[in-house]
Amino acid sequence: MNLIICSDRDPVRNRWQAALSGQHDIFHASVLRDLGILLREAQPDLLLLHRTMVDLETVGRLCRNMAHCRLFVLSDRPDNNEGLALLRLGVVGYANTYIAPARLQEAVRVILTGSVWVGQQLMAHLIRTSLGGGKGASGSPETAAGSRRDRILPELSDREFQIASLVAQGLTNPQIAHRLEITERTVKAHLSAIYAKTGTRGRLNLALLLHGTEQS
Template sequence: MKILLCSKNENILKRWSTGLGSQNSVFEATSVETAYRIMKSNSIELTLLHRTMINEQQIIDMISAKKDTKVFVLSDRPRNEEGISCLRLGCVGYANSYIAHPRLNLAVQAVSSGLIWTGSSLMQHMIQTSSSRIKKTGDGETGRPAVLDKLSKREYQVAALVAEGLQNSEVAQRLDITERTVKAHLSSAYAKTSTQSRLGLARLFSTS
């Protein structure tokens, strides 16, 4: 995968490059101008943008100019409001600039397969906001969505708790099962309900 790393901070560039490993073709840019030049001469599939390097309008311009390139923003001090703003602009991910190497690779794999990546704090915030908005406005159909009937009793329990914003460890503790079992039930629930994220489950349960 061809990935462009954009930051004025050499240490950040080195950190990201090391984390991504040799399985990807990595390019580096320390300015927006250089980033565009690299994009023009290479078929960049994903751009990791350091938030301190670029403003909101430049993010919009980059996404508009390079529609075939996915944009992932990383911030030194992640904030839920900023993360939501980036996703609304069309970014495929938002995370901490100092994200651990294993999670950086997971994030890249997720967005390359068409998913959206956020940190756990932002995801919980989005789930809670979505649930509160739907309940407050009465948006959505009443009654339990038929697709939830496809779930086994345990899958339903796991999915319902995840939809409330609980982390896997909290679900495991609540149901007295292992985190590995939680992940297995969650994967099955995603497949059966045709959802791809915790937020998707939250929206589904908000109508039930």
């Protein structure tokens, strides 16, 4: 896979390069003019773009013009409103500029499989915004879907179904851990099993499944 990393700061580009080197063919751009040339010549699969380089209008133009390249924006101070605005423009990834190397590797892998990558807080906000806070006419997903759970999600254990329902309400991993009085590591382990058993690829996909169950 061909990747472009674009930032006007050498330390930022070097940080991303170090995290992703050896896994992809990586091209660097430090100014938008060079980025334009690389987009035409390198035929990249993914562009990692530093938010400081562009305004929202430029992001929208890039998303419209990059037919075969996905756009992953990294911000020094990410916030939910900016993240939602970028997702609406067509961005498929949004994270902190200084995301941990292992998380950056995971984010790139997820995006290149066709999924969207955002942080937990934004994902929770997105679920609440898109699905009305995890509640429909029948109440919470856990209550409404419970009567149909054995028919639709029989493979989940009681604890897994409980955690899936809390995800569908927009809770983050730390919030779920606090609510259930378990460790965040245990929540992550359960989520891995839940994704595998349900064939979902992330929190939003899982939330949509649970809400679909609620409405069936």
